[in-house]
Amino acid sequence: MSASTLITVAPTGAESSKQDVPALPVTLDELVAEAVACEAAGASVIHVHIRDDEAKPTLDLGRLTATVEALRSNTNLIVQLSSGGAVTDPEEHRLRVLEAAPDMASCTMGTVNFGDDVFMNRSAFIVELHQRMRDRRIVPEYEIFDLGHLVSLARLLDKHGLPFGGHVHVDFVLGVPGGAAADAETVTAFADAARRYLPADATFSATGIGRGTLPVMFTALAAGGHLRVGMEDTTSYARRQPVESNAQLVRRASEAAALAQRPAMTIADARDLLGIRS
Ligand code: KMH
Numbered sequence: 230m231s232a233s234t235l236i237t238v239a240p241t242g243a244e245s246s247k248q249d250v251p252a253l254p255v256t257l258d259e260l261v262a263e264a265v266a267c268e269a270a271g272a273s274v275i276h277v278h279i280r281d282d283e284a285k286p287t288l289d290l291g292r293l294t295a296t297v298e299a300l301r302s303n304t305n306l307i308v309q310l311s312s313g314g315a316v317t318d319p320e321e322h323r324l325r326v327l328e329a330a331p332d333m334a335s336c337t338m339g340t341v342n343f344g345d346d347v348f349m350n351r352s353a354f355i356v357e358l359h360q361r362m363r364d365r366r367i368v369p370e371y372e373i374f375d376l377g378h379l380v381s382l383a384r385l386l387d388k389h390g391l392p393f394g395g396h397v398h399v400d401f402v403l404g405v406p407g408g409a410a411a412d413a414e415t416v417t418a419f420a421d422a423a424r425r426y427l428p429a430d431a432t433f434s435a436t437g438i439g440r441g442t443l444p445v446m447f448t449a450l451a452a453g454g455h456l457r458v459g460m461e462d463t464t465s466y467a468r469r470q471p472v473e474s475n476a477q478l479v480r481r482a483s484e485a486a487a488l489a490q491r492p493a494m495t496i497a498d499a500r501d502l503l504g505i506r507s
């Protein structure tokens with residue numbers, strides 16, 4: 230078990246609107262300010278979705294490149310761009326995200342119902358993403374929304390080899406309506422499956438959407454996993470108490486990790502763990 234806890238912050242996502250969630254960082258300035266505060270609170274990775282001038286999700290390459298540069302010049306965080314985007318984004322736009330040269334990018338391991346929508350991830354698309362990331366020396370974080378996605382990842386690694394950096398890190402995204410549940414039993418079952426199917430040194434983080442946030446966080450810590458927190462997944466801090474900022478969620482995760490005797494990982498250790506070359 231890792232002696233410390235990797236904390237990833239996912240500050241924005243593609244699903245919530247600024248009208249519904251006024252604290253959501255949607256401009257570059259808001260994102261950078263949140264990133265600085267989250268780094269100070271113990272985050273080492275930032276999972277990034279960006280918005281356009283109307284605060285709508287976008288995969289505009291110029292904006293993504295400027296975002297990577299701004300995060301690099303204002304923080305030491307490991308910058309992970311979402312290649313998932315929004316459910317409406319076409320595959321070629323999602324592949325083009327890699328041209329913004331992040332340290333990491335997400336790679337979702339299968340199609341999943343997403344509320345009334347479908348988050349489409351064809352096998353051929355996943356292989357293309359995995360290979361292009363390796364060619365561009367980008368470290369993937371494999372997103373696991375359901376148990377079969379772990380089995381698909383094992384098959385991908387078997388047929389197409391390890392990712393750039395040689396380390397396999399997955400993130401259990403639990404509680405999407407259409408995917409696996411955000412509860413303690415699911416974290417435990419997925420952690421067991423990861424041990425069974427993935428390389429022995431593979432690591433996992435977990436995030437629970439909405440009400441599943443706390444059970445998933447505490448179970449992931451107990452099971453030796455790492456944490457993802459942020460307003461992409463969680464917009465209520467407690468009952469009838471909206472989240473004030475992403476740093477508030479990172480602070481809570483850091484406190485929980487310290488209580489579990491696995492304090493927040495330094496960014497240098499996170500780079501070593503994930504196989505990210507500076
Ligand atoms: N917004 C979801 C459709 C990712 O970032 O890679 C996809 C998602 C996963 O959030």
Ligand code: ZN
Nearest residue numbers: 242311313461
């Ligand atoms: Zn995302």
